[in-house]
Amino acid sequence: MVCALGIVVLGSTMTIGCRSYRDTKSTIKNDTACLDSLMCNVDAGTPAAEPMQTTAPPLTLKTSDLDTIAYREMSLSEAIQLAMQNSQVLRDLGGTILRAPVNLATNETRPLAETDPQASVEAALSAFDAQFYALGKWQNNDRQFNNRFFGGGANAFKQDTHDYVFQLSKRTATGAQLAIRSVTDYDANNATGNEFPSAWQTQLHAEARQPLLQGGGLSFNRIAGPDAQPGVYNGIVIAKVNNDITAAEFRKQTRDYVSNVINAYWDLYFAYRDLDSKRDALDRSRQTWQSYEAQKTSNRRTGAAEALAREQYFRFESEVQDAVAGKLVQRTQVNNSTTGGTFAGVGGVLTAERRLRLLIGLPISESMLLRPADEPHDAPLIFDWESISVEAIQMRTELHQQRLELKRKELELLAAKNYLMPSLDLVTIYRLRGLDQSLAGDDSAFSEVGSLEYQEYEANLELRMPIGFRQAHAAVRHAKFEIARAKALLMEQERQILHDLAAVVAECDRAHVQMETNLNRFLAASDALNVLEANREAGLPVNLEQLLDAQRRTSEAQSRYYLSLVEYTIAAKNVQLEKGTLLDTVELFVVDEFSSVSINESGMNHSELPIVDQAEFTVEQPD
Numbered sequence: 001m002v003c004a005l006g007i008v009v010l011g012s013t014m015t016i017g018c019r020s021y022r023d024t025k026s027t028i029k030n031d032t033a034c035l036d037s038l039m040c041n042v043d044a045g046t047p048a049a050e051p052m053q054t055t056a057p058p059l060t061l062k063t064s065d066l067d068t069i070a071y072r073e074m075s076l077s078e079a080i081q082l083a084m085q086n087s088q089v090l091r092d093l094g095g096t097i098l099r100a101p102v103n104l105a106t107n108e109t110r111p112l113a114e115t116d117p118q119a120s121v122e123a124a125l126s127a128f129d130a131q132f133y134a135l136g137k138w139q140n141n142d143r144q145f146n147n148r149f150f151g152g153g154a155n156a157f158k159q160d161t162h163d164y165v166f167q168l169s170k171r172t173a174t175g176a177q178l179a180i181r182s183v184t185d186y187d188a189n190n191a192t193g194n195e196f197p198s199a200w201q202t203q204l205h206a207e208a209r210q211p212l213l214q215g216g217g218l219s220f221n222r223i224a225g226p227d228a229q230p231g232v233y234n235g236i237v238i239a240k241v242n243n244d245i246t247a248a249e250f251r252k253q254t255r256d257y258v259s260n261v262i263n264a265y266w267d268l269y270f271a272y273r274d275l276d277s278k279r280d281a282l283d284r285s286r287q288t289w290q291s292y293e294a295q296k297t298s299n300r301r302t303g304a305a306e307a308l309a310r311e312q313y314f315r316f317e318s319e320v321q322d323a324v325a326g327k328l329v330q331r332t333q334v335n336n337s338t339t340g341g342t343f344a345g346v347g348g349v350l351t352a353e354r355r356l357r358l359l360i361g362l363p364i365s366e367s368m369l370l371r372p373a374d375e376p377h378d379a380p381l382i383f384d385w386e387s388i389s390v391e392a393i394q395m396r397t398e399l400h401q402q403r404l405e406l407k408r409k410e411l412e413l414l415a416a417k418n419y420l421m422p423s424l425d426l427v428t429i430y431r432l433r434g435l436d437q438s439l440a441g442d443d444s445a446f447s448e449v450g451s452l453e454y455q456e457y458e459a460n461l462e463l464r465m466p467i468g469f470r471q472a473h474a475a476v477r478h479a480k481f482e483i484a485r486a487k488a489l490l491m492e493q494e495r496q497i498l499h500d501l502a503a504v505v506a507e508c509d510r511a512h513v514q515m516e517t518n519l520n521r522f523l524a525a526s527d528a529l530n531v532l533e534a535n536r537e538a539g540l541p542v543n544l545e546q547l548l549d550a551q552r553r554t555s556e557a558q559s560r561y562y563l564s565l566v567e568y569t570i571a572a573k574n575v576q577l578e579k580g581t582l583l584d585t586v587e588l589f590v591v592d593e594f595s596s597v598s599i600n601e602s603g604m605n606h607s608e609l610p611i612v613d614q615a616e617f618t619v620e621q622p623d
Helices: 002-016 018-027 033-043 063-067 076-085 109-114 121-126 218-223 236-296 300-325 349-360 385-395 397-418 445-450 470-537 544-578
Strands: 070-074 131-144 156-171 177-189 198-211 368-372 423-436 454-464 588-591 617-619
Touching: 063 236, 063 300, 076 236, 076 349, 109 236, 121 236, 198 445, 218 236, 218 397, 236 300, 236 349, 236 368, 236 397, 236 470, 236 544, 236 588, 300 349, 300 544, 349 368, 385 397, 385 470, 397 470, 423 445, 470 544
Parallel strands: 070 368
Antiparallel strands: 131 156, 156 177, 177 198, 198 423, 423 454, 588 617
């Protein structure tokens, strides 16, 4: 009966696994065509599977082209939304995708962690899955004995044996191992003392092994998992904490990615404003040059003045050319002097526009230029230090990660202490036996088992312990050192975050003061230049060097004003980043793949958001 049950279980298992077998049968066949094709590609340098659609050639605009080319006005919220929609990979501005692609987060980062066959929660749970085992063994013996005693009363011994074992085992949350086992054997031999020339013997076992000290209990098995070793733990709780650490890292990289998009947006804004200031200066210098060039033919003393005006014109033209094309120098990006990035302000419309396109996933080059539609804010910001410092300590993702690391170390210490106890297991076995010439039927081994006539019970205690528990004590000490290190790192991280927060708050105040100062400087320079040009147009004597210097001062002051304005905007953004609320500020929430609860940068729940597959992004635009 139990044998038949085992056959049914085996058949069901094979039926369930037939689809998996069909999917994997190529790995057990001797046909190596698939393997050979893969290795051929490896040996040939792995050519691209599909040719990538190339983009348009890069734009190389002249100054005159700026008035005729088409522009696409884009708001900051639209740029972030496009970035999230096109972000299979969380890009950066440092070329990490080529230098170290394994370090970049993608949409598959969370699913990879949650489906890891070694370290995920599913992997930890699999240790408690029921296991089916089956054995069939057939043997023929034909031998001679010099002593009839060893041959069962005959010098020639012939024997046919069959052995069949079916077992279903299960490990419980307390560490116990439960098993139901059917053992059936067939023996046909020529021994003279046999009651039957051939006989079937069947047994039904029910076995339980419960650890009483080491390896036992719910807490240890949830932390370390079955078959753990000192220092190597992968229980369900540890796996869950590891998943949470991966989620926190993903949120951090998402935050940095959004920060880079914002940086690139304002970089492009400044590039346009810087270009405007230089084009205004170029137009003024052209008019001045043309004025003195017209006078040169009638007055030779104006030749030097015309040359000075011409030199300034070409100087501004050179600056305009750089302001259009830009140079390949470092731009504003995260971890550039500060966590959120210090504004670089190097100008260059085309270069800044390409970088924004790279980040938000648009084609690298098109006939239409992106142009920011939003203006930086210039209103003064006043921060309550006590409030934002507490907010930073509570909500920064790096601290959330480190606190999870600390909790993991504390769990590992709890598991390590379990190994300071000896291993004491209680093993109990209950057996039913049956023996007859037939396996099944009225008078058979199965019917004898069913009669419960032959019952056996066995109980034993197994004790194992190392003298001195050297490895266990080392594991405990190691776990304590890990906790001390994690606490020290957490404390230092908190100090660093408070330092960085104080620095960006001070930078925000400095940038606002500089913005107002540079605005006054620009207005003063503009007034001076307007007076000089008005005098020149009225025919009054004007010092040329003073006029050219006023033109330079006005251009520099205008560019400096917009630079300080963007510096103030970036500094305000960095305050939000340092206190852990940047994603909340831009209304961006990372949605967990396996639940309907979204998680923002601080780890707080937003159950009102919809479910999004594949750990994608949800962007809510403000009303």
